[in-house]
Amino acid sequence: MLGQIARFTNKLIADHSAHPREIAFAAQDDIIVADGNPELARLAGELLSRLSCLGMAVARPALPFADFLVARTPRDESHIVPRDTETRTFLHDIPFLRRGALGDDPAAKIARLLGNRKGIIVEGTGIVASGALTVEQAYINWSSIFHSAFVKYLQDVLHGGFLLPGEAEAFDAFRRGWLRPLTAEGLVFREGPLTDPGEILDEIAAVGRYTVERGLVDSFFGNISCKSGGVIYISQTAASLDALDGCIDPVPTDNSSTFGITASSELLAHRRIYEQSGASTILHGHPKFAVVMSMECAERNCTVTDCWKDCDRVRFLGDTPVVAGEIGAGGLAKRVPPVIAGPRKAVVYGHGVFTVGERGFGDAFRSMVEVENWCRDAYFRALEGKLAKG
């Protein structure tokens, strides 16, 4: 258990999502173990003793966005509703506790709220997330909330500007200090076409790692595949992009076997993209600025209310098409393949980016970097325009 705790603490540090000195995890088997920042570790342990779950993550995000979101929310509201698909599909909304509401026994208050949900925001403390079965699950839930809060804050600032003292400065620090330039430079990709199964598995695992190491995506969400002969080699469902060794299913394209039942929920999308694009590799991730910008829609008088599901237009971010469609059997498998064949890249509303490669993964990776960089620039241009107008 302590090994697991160390592993996921390091992940939170490596992806810059949490303050290195304010991370704690707890886990319980027949006894509770907790490690990390002493005060947070005590809280994590206390929470675990009150809840039926195995793992607990308590950490202060490296960015103050979650606290800002709480402070920006009207006093009578108790949760935020980010618009990304992560929230929509898995979290639904994110409850929070205000600093002043913690009372004498914060652990009891937090446990009561957390007993309802996968994770919550505690103002002044950080994100608190549980994992019913594993420490990893607590990490995943923590990361999802971090991701969703990030996306929502960027959207809110774009539309509402800065409202609180210190916000503009913190945002500036985020932009100049936290954000790193995104690039594929220095990465080595196999040329392709990839035909040897062993080589394919190695390359998929390596490229999955690159996406996380370069800060292109969060580790947990995304999928990756390579088609060779009659087989699609695809990452498994609930697999972390930076830990794909042993988590890739070779799925026959003719559906003659069902052991790929554990493959990514986007298997159908990948299959159809291969059919319609003739590509050899597919990369899918949730780079944050692309997610934010995919929801900036200029249409006026549109009658669609459920944009994630029902929007049938093809919009553009630069030269990248944007379509709607929910995860898995929910629709993106229908809408992405027709639009990706030409430009070799596509964005899904509120969700993420698909790119394809002709022979190996190099072009797919570079293309995803370009899309995200374009969206990042577009975001800051739009924000500057907004702030200049006041």
Next chain:
Amino acid sequence: MVSSVKTLGWTETVLRVDLSARKSWRDAIPRDLLHAYLGGRGLGVRFMRDHFRLNPFDAEIPLIFSVGPLCGTPAPTAARLTVVTRSPLTGTIYDCSAGGRFAWRLKGAGLDAVVVTGRSAVPVALVISPDGAEIVEVPQLWGRTVPDTVSALSGRGSVAAIGPAGEKGVLFANIMMGEGNSVGRGGLGAVMGAKNLKAVVASGDRQTGIADPQRFDVARQDVMRLFRASPIIFGELGISEYGTPALVDLMRQRRMVPTENFRRTVFEASGNYSGPAIRRDYNARKDGCYGCPIQCKKSTPEGEPLPEYETVSHFGALNGIASLASIVRSNTLCNELGLDTISAAATLSAWGEARGRFPTADEVPGLLRDTAMRVGEGELLALGSCRVAERLGRPELSMSVKGLELPAYDPRGAYGMALAYCTSNRGGCHLRAYPISHEILRKPVPTDRFSFSGKARIIAIAEDTNAAVDSLVACKFSFFGATLEEYAELLAATTGVDYSPQSLKEIGRRICLTERFYNCTNGFGMKDDLLPERFFAEPGSSGEGIEIPPVDRTRFAEELQKYYRIRGLTTEGTFDDPDFLLNQP
């Protein structure tokens, strides 16, 4: 007492039936009991409190049919019920959940539960409508198959019936729902047969009220979105497309297919009865429990139910039979005779190994008929693998825990499963904690199948979760996508009472501990929480880079002790507090 007003979630009413006295009456169920036990399994187990010591064939043992607060609402997979009593096969408290229109019709008759006690002198059917209940003599149906019985009674409502196996007291006789769903394992059909109760028919059509329809609708959409996002449920290789036989190829690839009575873990011919093979050979179409959007069952275009994963694997690999046609025939026969397919196939397999030869495809139908009628070899086979192996002087050949035959996941291929088979309160069952979900199917997150680390806690939490699910009553397969979070919302929206995932797990824990207490009172303890020796002594079939060693005895024992500590039990797996029940609602 019985109001005609639309109720919210619960009807707060139980129908009590005394077959000896030939009378029935409706009673109110105290609201706090419903809040504390929900319905389904929880309520049934609670109702057994004063009766759990009775012999399962004692006339006074209650046979309980209970639905849950979500039954009758559009909550996905919630048209289900649970049957609870004490099992004649295992001697443990026993519950089994089944889907179908029957559950919905029972709820529609204004009932949360039916408790049947006593024994009729002649074969009867219990006919339940919103206005009352009738005990009807049906001597002409005694001896008839399940489909015959169902068609004879279907004019009066939805039917739950036993076949010849239940009448004859086969220890693994099922109760069958009219549409082909079975109340399986454990021999609840034999308990019904001992009461001379051939069938229960329900014909209610009252609506279940929903306290907050808007909140309900949001939660329902959340569940459906999660179903669509789950490759296991609606993925192109998932159970909606191929049914549970979608697992055949996966288990083959993971090298954990119980083969020839668990002597090996790979069956070379399993591709003959994989999901795609069944679809191809039988033109399988989607089918399933009433009102369920997943429709994981498959049937032929003529409506003949096709076998599920456990059935194909045990009538196939476990007996070394490669013919899909033979497997389908066995499945149909079991359904007609009212036999549990897992226990039937596993009993044949243990018997086969003991006599040195597994039954051939041609022999199986005759043996199944003999078992249901208890004639010839069937006299012995009707007792289940444990008693068969004992009587043949080879007790070690029964691949069962607490007398319940293990299903088609070899414990050497998934250590959480190994532990969960043993901690299960109804014996060797995969569904209590369902670790296959995370150890193999990676839902909600993957765990290492070859490690015991953390498994005791995971199993305890999953047992609690599933006990709550079985009390709602929802289908386990929903949880390949959804979580207790969305179901707690559905429940709160339906009943107007606040529930959270945490409070549901606490209810589940209460149910699991109550069951364990009943079992311990009846003499169960650590000695019964044990896998057959084979799994500790013999390896499975290693290959293709996957090692399948025997289960590590020491680690298993350590993890079992951890489980006991987590459950607050003694090192013997029993209760320190003799008054445990008195402190429960």
